[in-house]
């Protein structure tokens with residue numbers, strides 16, 4: 001027997017994109033359901049983003065989920081770039097007329113969204129398996145899934161594909177409609193989370209002969225560090241000791257000297273990739289977040305790009321349901337993609353400027369060096385960096 005659920009908006013994926021949209025729509029009385037493949041604990045075990053732009057933080061507040069972020073998150077008005085041993089501060093506030101970013105982990109933010117959904121009795125289904133989309137090019141799309149042995153059909157007006165890069169939603173769009181753009185980088189990031197005091201009060205992006213490194217944090221007692229590694233490396237190749245040794249070698253001497261080391265709580269390798277799928281709408285399916293686009297993490301744009309998708313979708317859905325105006329839905333793909341491509345450009349630029357490319361000809365290496373030298377010597381270039389890092393307007 002199949003159980004039928006009727007709702008307005010069926011959301012596939014219970015990551016930050018899906019949960020945020022669900023919460024915002026529910027607050028406006030727009031009924032919806034979230035279907036998540038994994039358990040809540042599994043979703044919360046993934047260590048990902050750490051830096052939120054101003055616009056994302058605002059959206060969290062609008063979703064009535066900003067309380068803990070405002071209490072525990074750190075406002076950062078700048079970050080450092082280490083250029084082969086010399087530290088340079090990028091003053092975000094100075095270059096943006098007072099703007100900043102919030103350092104607050106994706107894990108905590110997702111937990112806040114889950115808690116808010118539970119408080120409102122929001123429909124969030126975990127371990128929804130075999131999710132399949134039907135009738136996307138009709139006025140009555142539906143989603144089928146299985147939970148244990150029980151089968152369900154969700155009948156809805158719209159389907160939101162917020163199921164990340166590996167989800168089913170994007171794959172449900174016919175191949176002759178979808179255009180995909182991709183760039184794969186020849187390295188990955190090995191990340192370590194450790195219960196240690198962060199080496200610096202602000203982030204350090206480090207460009208060295210040995211490769212890139214990033215010193216980030218989750219709180220004053222929780223550090224997050226990354227080093228660039230070849231794609232052939234595995235987590236097993238890196239003991240904690242080897243990781244700390246390599247990280248120290250990619251930091252200026254005085255920073256390395258004060259690096260507090262400890263056992264890793266989490267250690268993982270993420271390949272670096274840029275990807276965009278166009279269009280972001282097919283019939284009554286709307287893609288949002290990593291389902292439609294991903295960026296290498298260097299510019300801290302991924303989650304922030306998801307936020308602008310959600311902002312546009314939320315407003316388009318409100319206009320549709322509360323004002324009878326569907327123009328926002330019609331414009332969604334073009335509007336979202338315009339901002340998405342700007343985030344792609346910025347992430348590609350930061351990645352290219354700061355990493356060591358094993359097969360770059362010498363000419364390209366010199367250009368890379370001069371790109372950074374120009375940035376560090378030009379107020380105008382720093383204006384541009386800061387404008388993009390704190391987030392372009394939605």
Ligand code: RFL
Pocket residue numbers: 012013014015016017018035036037038043047048049050051052106128131162163164165166167168189191270288289290291297300301302303304305306
């Ligand atoms: P997610 O988080 O991947 O969530 C998608 C959810 O969909 C579920 N799912 C399915 N559910 C049902 N049926 C299916 N068939 C399904 N297939 C998948 C998945 O289980 C999952 O729960 O996508 P979302 O919500 O769009 O959020 C995107 C962000 O997670 C991502 O952009 C960021 O983490 C990227 N990112 C960063 N972004 C920033 O803005 N600032 C940062 O500082 C930052 N740092 C990072 C990052 C990503 C990283 N990695 C690991 C790629 C650092 C790293 C290392």
Ligand code: PHB
Pocket residue numbers: 048049050051203214216217224297298299300301
């Ligand atoms: C993180 O803290 O995980 C982080 C911060 C900044 C980035 C990427 C990742 O650019």
